[in-house]
Amino acid sequence: MAEANAPHIDDSALEEAVRFTSDLIRLDTTNRGGGDGVERPAAEYVAALLAEVGIEPLLLEKAPRRTNVVARVQGTDPAAPALLVHGHLDVVPADPAEWAVHPFSGEIRDGVVWGRGAVDMKDSDAMVLAVVRAWARAGVRPRRDIVLAFTADEEDTAQFGSGFLVASRPELFDGCTEAIGESGAFTFHPGDGRRIYPLAAGERGTAWLRLTARGRAGHGSKINHANAVTRVAAAVTRIGEHTWPVRLSPTVRAALTELAAVYDVPLPDLDTAEPARLADAVDGLLARLGPAAALVAPTVRNSANPTMLSAGYKVNVIPGSATAQVDGRVLPGGEEEFAATLDRLTGPEVDWEHVHHEIPLQAPVDAPAYAVMRDALLHFDPGAHIIPYCMSGGTDAKQFSRLGVVGYGFMPLRLPEGFDYQAMFHGVDERVPVDALHFGTRVLDRALRAL
Template sequence: MADRIASAGMTGARVDARHIDDRADDEVVRFTADLIRHDTTNRGGGDGVERPAAEYVAAALADAGIEPVIVEKATGRTNVVARVAGTDPGADALLVHGHLDVVPADASEWSVPPFAGEVVDDVVWGRGAVDMKGSDAMVLTVVRAWARAGVRPRRDIVLAFTADEEDSAEFGAGHLVRHRPELFEGCTEAIGESGAYTYHPGDGRRIYPVGAGERGTSWLALTARGRAGHGSKINRENAVTRLSAAVTRIGEHTWPVRLSPTVRAALTELAALYGQPLPDLDAPDPDELARGVEELLDRLGSAAALVAGTVRNSANPTMLDAGYKVNVIPGSATAHVDGRVLPGGDEEFTTTLDRLTGPDVDWEYVHHEIPLQAPVDAPTFHLLRDALRHFDADAHVVPYCMTGGTDAKQFSRLGVTGYGFMPLRLPEGFDYQAMFHGVDERVPVSALRFGIRVLDRALLTL
């Protein structure tokens, strides 16, 4: 699939993309399968080993003449960073990041062994195929193709393959940002996971959401205290009862609609795409705003799923722990809540949790990460959109805010603005979101080959 690509009009340059050839097509599949075969399961709490995959990545970079830097906070928790020099030494650098760890997989639930890296009927199967060793493989493939052809990007490209993204990033991007910031000197923008994949709403359209925001992470521990006693006695100070009441209030709470700039842009573009009237997104009455947004989401059908999870803060109880014997009322009970917060929503989140937990339950953050947003009217977003449309003329590219978070949160502390852009053209019926942390995770070979072409164009024109 040799192709001659004209870069963005703002540069006036032309980019010869013949280096994305049959060898690149083979490499992206092989790299994906090989990386899956390295079991880099992250069980949380420091229990994980990324080193085998990191060594593989480092060797692939070194083989192409790209010098890797290995960074570890603890043995086995390995990160790889490298820099590809651009042609314009005065240009800001671009960070491209992907994580090497994966969540656990129970082999008994899978149709294929989750770490076998099998390619069956032109589909690569295994834990990490989508999240996100396939993307890591695309990045490796593109920069190696550049090296073979003597191609250089306009700006420096810093590559970061990180550990521990699936937990707290303490051993990964968080450690790099705190202790090796010089590796990212000059970086002002970044692209990372969870964006530019095909979303099929079921009406023949192909929508490509490009990440331009993330909700913040607010993981909470709730503790209720009461009076311990015998299970047969009436006890009005029962810690389990107090905790249960608080958890129920949190789980049943309806958060008000709060529209970040990214979500507002997504609603506006989706309404235009579907020919639907746009409600007053500046309505001062919260009930009027909520009604208008909910009615629009109803009219958008399946496409609403791209936005519905990010028009509000959220807090979902996920864990409960109390007692040690059925006839003993414990003196304390604990619970955990997964909270997600929109940009500008921290104060409302805190105030609401204080009210919902009440006077008998204390709460604290066990993990707290900032929300993010990136400008959707910036040249970078338009170039990312153009790269997708170049290879899929019928692509409808829309900005979106991720319900969860990525390593972009860590790199934002260095002043880096992040976008979610790891392109995949997926067939109708392929549920990309279900692949994340799901059983039988897999990615089509054709999607990876589409991805390296779009990624190549994007990186050479940004």
């Protein structure tokens, strides 16, 4: 049997990565939230592809048709810790009327695969499938066991997906110490000829909030100084206008340090304990980094964005209560400050609570795994710059961290100049170049065999 130094991925595997992406897009796995989703068709498709090459899949559901697939690829070193490779099967809604190409067509046009999930993240699922199927055909085995998890419900609360798996079947992930998942190792073009690959080694925490204001119900024609709508609106305004202080996590600090070196600009004092001086130093550095600052700017602070309002039932009736919802994101180590700030901004007349709460994450950037992933990218794109990256949002890595698994975002794509990868997430006309899928499949193959 061939070992981990076997030849690279062949043409059939590259073709499969493209075909599987298209096929998965055509399977509508829209997750509308609140339990409204169906991942079963994609899960059955994935399971059949694994079983076809002798990899035994396990299909698991917390609720009917909210299906997850888990499988284990045996490595050559039984003493080595296992590696988790995870990707989700659900996608956010898409309105066909807004798209140039139908979002569930999976159409391949002019070297690009179109459709919902093309980058988030059926392309990644497809690349992983292509790699492990190529290994099975060639008799290649990785050094360590690789646990594959294709999950449901990542686009909502993960209660039917990774949350369910972690709570009910933790033994499936026995031995896993590290994981790779979505949203890292894509090409970022700052417009100056450089190619930057942000390799995710952290995530902000999730704090989805419900604000509730109580007041005195009454007639709309009467003066009412206990108006619940006014109270919740005032709280929302204060939250929306608040400027959060700069707080640098180790991942973000490493990103700023490396970007300063890439751009050959002086690194300011990032160790000052004085909040205003730190904010000036970071904001000044970001200004000198140009477009590349976009990789870091969303993660130097906590954030809280009001997103929903609900109150009343008739224009001439002042309701007794009003609610709002806020999307909060919290840096590692920033949860106490976040809660205290929300208490202050909402004030005594508005209560707040978590609708959904997930922890922030951090992964070491000086670990051997990070070096392997960096080197795999540079092997196929010499001259590129690899920087650590903290995701502004979150992934299933939060759930798997409860099992002690350290997560990285590494689903590589080499993208052409002008391709706005970030805009593809949950956006209209989501698509991925065929060449990017070929690149990602080769890089994944090399990295997974070396990790």
